[in-house]
Amino acid sequence: MKKIIRVFSHKNSYTPIDDYAFYGEPTPLFPLPEHDEIHISCTFTWDKPYCEYLACQWQLVTNKQIKLGGVAYGSPSYDFVQGMYIKPNIIFTSRGCNNNCPWCVVPKLEGKLKELPVYNGNIIQDNNFLQTSRKHKEKVFEMLKKQHGICFKGGLEPDLIDDHFVNGLLYIGAERVKELWLACDTDARIPYLKKACEKLSKAGFNRNKIHCYVLSYGKDRESDEARARTVYESGATPFVQLYRDFSETKTEYDADWNAWARMWQRPAATKAHMEKGTNYKNFKT
Numbered sequence: 001m002k003k004i005i006r007v008f009s010h011k012n013s014y015t016p017i018d019d020y021a022f023y024g025e026p027t028p029l030f031p032l033p034e035h036d037e038i039h040i041s042c043t044f045t046w047d048k049p050y051c052e053y054l055a056c057q058w059q060l061v062t063n064k065q066i067k068l069g070g071v072a073y074g075s076p077s078y079d080f081v082q083g084m085y086i087k088p089n090i091i092f093t094s095r096g097c098n099n100n101c102p103w104c105v106v107p108k109l110e111g112k113l114k115e116l117p118v119y120n121g122n123i124i125q126d127n128n129f130l131q132t133s134r135k136h137k138e139k140v141f142e143m144l145k146k147q148h149g150i151c152f153k154g155g156l157e158p159d160l161i162d163d164h165f166v167n168g169l170l171y172i173g174a175e176r177v178k179e180l181w182l183a184c185d186t187d188a189r190i191p192y193l194k195k196a197c198e199k200l201s202k203a204g205f206n207r208n209k210i211h212c213y214v215l216s217y218g219k220d221r222e223s224d225e226a227r228a229r230t231v232y233e234s235g236a237t238p239f240v241q242l243y244r245d246f247s248e249t250k251t252e253y254d255a256d257w258n259a260w261a262r263m264w265q266r267p268a269a270t271k272a273h274m275e276k277g278t279n280y281k282n283f284k285t
């Protein structure tokens with residue numbers, strides 16, 4: 001098996017920590033372990049110039065092949081190698097998605113949904129886990145029965161939350177499930193989100209466990225505020241994400257949009273906002 005050094009532009013809660021994971025430029029203080037290749041992993045398109053710089057820097061300290069890739073370069077990721085580019089407890093049990101949401105790169109990069117072998121892990125990062133077959137879900141539930149702090153982080157499609165999935169969660173044990181992340185990216189998803197929250201609530205999951213991604217294009221504050229509020233009132237904790245396209249330059253939003261989004265990303269601030277009804281039109285910091 002090849003020994004591969006992985007280099008990441010930045011450290012975050014997802015990037016792995018092991019003897020073969022490095023961050024930023026090579027440093028003479030840490031001699032490199034024996035290796036066959038070096039992979040520079042680039043996630044965001046706006047990091048590409050820095051990652052290309054890193055590739056040059058790392059080429060100076062090795063005579064082995066350097067490979068530059070990652071999501072930012074549209075590298076295909078049909079399979080999943082546990083612990084390679086994300087921490088080993090974070091796993092993908094499927095790749096791709098059969099939907100084609102206009103804001104999403106997953107179908108373009110990974111194609112239609114494909115089920116993968118199930119490794120042990122407690123954070124399920126699949127783009128659309130609920131599109132997998134019942135048989136596949138049951139394999140995952142069986143694996144999760146031995147895990148704690150379980151999170152379905154990839155975004156659960158509300159209209160696909162059915163009794164089979166809810167019973168699977170109860171089979172794992174509701175107390176082992178820490179977070180269920182739904183998605184409500186357009187107003188058209190609201191009726192499905194409400195039904196999904198109702199189902200999950202009946203099964204014993206509350207707002208502390210049910211989270212929901214809320215996409216905002218940073219254009220229509222009134223409409224996005226109303227959607228985030230509806231998500232909260234439906235029994236989930238909203239998490240507003242300002243849209244970032246995968247162009248070379250990072251989409252920037254003004255201080256007011258960033259402050260508004262941050263308020264919807266912090267559960268205590270969100271709760272205070274919902275209870276006190278603070279003005280959502282002016283959040284300048």
Ligand code: SF4
Nearest residue numbers: 097099100101104127
């Ligand atoms: S359902 Fe999710 S993963 Fe699939 S295309 Fe839409 S946003 Fe992307």
